[in-house]
Amino acid sequence: MVIKKGFPVAPAVAFGAADAGVEIHQLSKWFAVDENRVQALDRVSLTVQDGEFLTLLGPSGCGKSTLLRMLAGLDVPDEGDVAVYGARVERPSLSRGIVFQDHRLLPWLTVRENIALSLHKSGLSQQEQNARVSELIALVGLMGFDKAKPYQLSGGMSQRAAIARALAPRPRILLLDEPLGALDSLTRTRLQNELIRLWEAERITVVMVTHDVEEAVYLSSRVVVMESRPGRIQSIIDIDLPRPRKRTDVRLVTLREQILASLE
């Protein structure tokens, strides 16, 4: 558990190296608010290792979601670069799965059709696609809900389906934008454990945005604490505790208190 304060320095290796999961280099972003230009992110640099579970944590307005959207390719940086597995991010890609806070399942499609839609570039035959979708429905625990429409699902079930849709094309990285933020606490706790299980089963890199400190320390291998106006990295906290973790583990509780104190 090492707490590094201050700005992380630029990566020593060449930018765009394929062995690093995510490289963010001196990234800045401004938004136009009325007549003014407001800086959302100020020269953020960060490297995410392959296979890491990394959380971006911070108060609203710290630019954590904006940062994630730039990893997804939904927003473009004004300055700086973003590369994922050696490829510069220029537009959204199925190789970077994303789950939003609102599940964004298409209401006119069934659960199965929603998930299958992300396989249209997979090159799989129709049969293989069906098999892959069934596999994912089982993976996220939605057996028997293939033919359900999103409006017939609870919030937690919808989010499971959204996760399945993001995972279907076998992305190397999963981007989660407050995926559990709209759920009740029981469902949220259950889905946190599911996320860990999926991350371990699929062996993928996860970058998750959250404002829930307990969620961040419980799930992550590293927590990036951000501060706002302008959005910057305040500190990066390694959480090298063994898994499975216990929420009541005194080391987790201490870390949570430390982070909460640093956010005040």
Next chain:
Amino acid sequence: MAKQQPVLTPSAWRPLVVPLLLVTAWIAYSLVRDTGDSATFTSPNAFAVAVAKDTASGFLPGAIAATLARAIAGFLIGASAGLAVGLAIGLWRPVDRLLSPTIDSARQVALFAWIPLLSAWLGNGEAMKVSLISLGAFFPVALATAVACANVSRPYLEVGQVLELSRRQEVSKIILPAAAPAIVAGLELGLNIAWLGTIGAEYLIGTGYINGMGDGLGAYLAQAREYARMDRILIGVIALALVGLALDRLVSWSSRKVFPWHRQ
């Protein structure tokens, strides 16, 4: 176990209260002072006799059939054109720039103000009436379709980006289904205007010594007025209300069947 539902629950018969009160008042009034002047008043008795007579002779069913046929023909033509133009405007920016200002101006002309122009070109026959009705259906359908396609919510469009959908897939999988409920609302409005326009066209155009009376409920009413037949005036008005209501209910019932996720 299905519970036996009484056929007439309070909420089921509540809509009938006002019509029943009106009928009661009518009966009471006719008992107290029936002037016998058939130009200004008709008794419930005389009314019932006239309904029976005009039904038996085929005059009333014929008028209803003619009006329905005309309204539906005009609606089909106008709504098809409206759908085509609305889709073109909603899906292609250049077409929007090309057509929208003209359509927005033409839309400001009241439906019946087109009569002089259309009758100069098309005469006062069937072609003219159906054109007028089509025009009435065209504008609401074109407008609703264009707006619905152009304003699909950003989160859904982002799903399309994230899933790397082609433009064609984006239109078929996201834009059209998302726009469908609003397009159907436009179709409902178009049908309503076609229905009202049909009566107007029949009433205003199908009369006069040169053209004869024409047919349809509008002409039925015009004739009733010409011959000062209060019984037929009432029959015409009530038939318009009932058939119009039936059309409206049929359309909104079927749109609820088609879009179960909508209006939930």
